[in-house]
Amino acid sequence: MSTRMELASTVVEDAVSPGPSAGLAGSAGSSAIFEIQDLNVYYRDFHAVTDTSLNIYQNEITALIGPSGCGKSTVLRCLNRMNDLIDGARVEGRVTYHGIDLYGSSVDPVEVRRRVGMVFQKPNPFPKSIYENIVFGPRVAGWKGNFDDLVEETLVRAALWDEVKDKLENSAFDLSGGQQQRLCIARAIATSPDVVLMDEPCSALDPIATYRIETLMRELKKQYTIVVVTHNMQQAARVSDRTAFFSVDVGEEGQRTGRLVEYDMTDRVFTAPSMKETEDYITGRFG
């Protein structure tokens, strides 16, 4: 219990003062929520991500792009300690959240995840009713209040309310893929997090559902900070404020290690990238 209180109270103090502005991207006035310094991630002996440093800024959408296997998901999952669930995953370097070391020994990953929510590649609603999907997070966090109001408010914010308001007790699996993914976004914001991490949230969806989610992301960034992994560069260009481009280095024995190549405002990355690698990747994809 003491570690939870500790994390909670320091968050409030530090959120007021902007953190030190390190990182590759110039600050655009908003303050850094996450500071990642010299991050190295290993899966047992496998070195997945090397020496990555970047800052994530408040109320912005940060896109992580790059070829598959370059460690985008790995970096993303360091931000809410989801990697703790993987046996053999090891994180080195420093990841701070509002100035607090996320990997500090007294930090409770459960408390981190209540503040840093997550949306996954494949929609994964709970095999329960739509209503239950929304209230589970707040309930286990000990939230006290009117759950009916919470469900409505959350679904309205996730732009799903009109489609599901008459079938809240139906199984979440009765929804279409796109609706399920928006339900997962609603579930993630139901706990009133600070940040929402999205790992290729549209890769399993059709263009219309994708468009809806992108619109929703733009709406949500007024209240939340969003970090999104995508392999769709048009999507990164359309929705994000900043873009981090990762690439893979192939070592002598064929081991593939992800590395951050360039991190900048999205317009710059897409119109005037400073690295040749970035330009090749972007133009290669755009044809």
Place this chain on the structure above:
Amino acid sequence: MATRTIGSGSTAVTQDMLRRALEGRKVNVINPLVALTLLISLLASLAILVVLLWDVVAKSMPVWQERGWSVITNDLSPRPEETGMVQGIFGSVMLTVVVVILSFPLGVAAAIYLEEYARDTRLTRILVANIRNLAGVPSIVYGLLGLTVFVKLILEGMVGQLSGRTLIAGGMTLSMLVLAIMVITTQEALRAVPMALREASYGVGATPWQTIRHHVLPVASPAIFTGSVLTLARAFGESAPLLLAGAVLSTFFAAPEGTPITSLVMSEKYTALPIIIYNWSRQPQTEYIALTAAAIVALLVILLVVNAGTILARDALERRRIR
């Protein structure tokens, strides 16, 4: 017949050629042959089962006709025309109750620990491998364990009972026997729960226990339930360990009228249905041939009813959950 040309240039094929290619070889021998072989093996095993059933039902027919339900409801007796198997049925049911109470919570808890909490270290792997080994140990070995540990050491030695050959000792022995299988079936049920569900739960800030309690167990419970009942059914038919762990080996025994159920379980002599079958089959009198068959029929009917009930209950459980 008009030949339509599909495609163009030198690789153009006629519609006929395409049709022939799509239709494949006219006589395909391998597939029907494989299917037939598989069907024959299935029918063979079914046939054996049917013959067995037919044999015992036919052999037991005279007893049911002459004696009716009294074969079931009578106590054991040295006189074959009066004997019955109620003590064995009571013994088997009570043994199963003891096994459920002891091995179900232990087995499920151990499996939850191994699957959901334990890190994948060398120690965990050694543990898991040895649980698999334990599940393969012949039941007679568990009988010996039961005799030395539960009957002799604990009940006669430490508790100081005159005879440790009681139902509770037999129940503990059978619990040992099924524990490893219980752990393995539960582990498999938990492993079948998709990781995405756990991630969804952890992702909204649930603790490991909240995740297990609200998401993993509800999804895994039909499989855990079915696996457990099938495991218990196996224990229900076991005789070897009970022979060693002290089930009564005689054609007659009786506890005094009105003995409370606690002493029947804790301190009196006991027997079980498989033991009665074993016992009766060794008697020289010809009446026992039909009696043995009748006891086998009783055992099979109980097992079939329990298994069918399990399947129905599982389906009901699955339907009640929202997919």
